[in-house]
Amino acid sequence: MSERITGHTELLTLMAYPIRHSQSPAMHNEAAAYLGLDYAYLCFDVDQSNLGEAIAAMRALKVRGGNLSMPNKIAAIRYLDRLTPQAEMCGAVNTIINDDGVLTGHITDGIGYMRSLKDNGIDVTGKKITIVGCGGAGKAMMVQAALDGVAELSIFNRRDEFHQRGADTAAMLNEQTSCKANFYDLEDLDRLKAEIADSCLLANATSLGMKPQEGLTYIPDAGFLRPDLIVTDAIYSPEETELLRMARAAGCRTMNGRGMMLFQGAEAFRLWTGRDMPVEHMKQVLGIRYD
Secondary structure (H helix, E strand, C coil), rough: CCCCCCCCCCCEEECCCCCCCHHHHHHHHHHHHCCCCCCCEEEEECCCCHHHHHHHHHHCCCCCCEHHHHHHCCCCHHHCCCEEEHHHHHHHCEEEEEEECCCEECCCHHHHHHHHHHHHHCCCCCCCEEEEEECCCHHHHHHHHHHHCCCEEEEEEECCCCCCHHHHHHHHHHHHCEEEEEEEEEHHHHHHHHHHHCEEEECCCCCCCCCCCCCCCCCCCCHHHHHCCCEEECCCCCCHHHHHHHHHCCCCCCEHHHHHHHHHHHHHHHHHHHCCCHHHHHHHHHCCCCC
């Protein structure tokens, strides 16, 4: 890294808390080095208590851009100048572009998810899928799926702070896209089983299955799954969640969140640098493979 730092090196950032576990610095720094680009990507512990100051520093220091993760994806919006249409629909951003002090918020999570499906040979265009979880990543996945031609979405969320967001998202998608969207309570297991049975794909967009909730899933038994169902999880650590383990045992095709992580990063990298990330090289570096 030290050999790459020059007086012209441009800074890219990741602002979240906690964040030291992230694979994003390894991914973006390796991609820049591979392409011979003069960028450095660093993590900063930033939460909502100092987010405004951190974004102001991006302007003052002419930081080229940055990523945001929880809990900053929604809170950052008020500090930005512009939002892309997808970010407006999602009400969240995970990528900031700094064009001479004008900060634009993008959301690349949904793009990353849909591109990872395509990269894995999965086509959901014109089909029905079920998504569980209405947080920032989940909403981005729903919006992009609808924009990319998924015919029907069954959205589930438990009664938490994101419950109303799920209902509002379904209403918004029905109004602004051609996708039919329905919203249900995750506690209604009979409805969950019925919607999964009628879907080609089940996507987990919750944190259930990730530390400190490893070994947990909202699927009570394998009777909810069938061999021709595709099951994906936005979680990439651990590589196989309890949901994916159960799905694999039921004969389902499975995919964890590492492909989504790669392709959402690839889209951010393109926005910052104007260059395509070398995704095949990055798959080898990051050990990304599909079942």
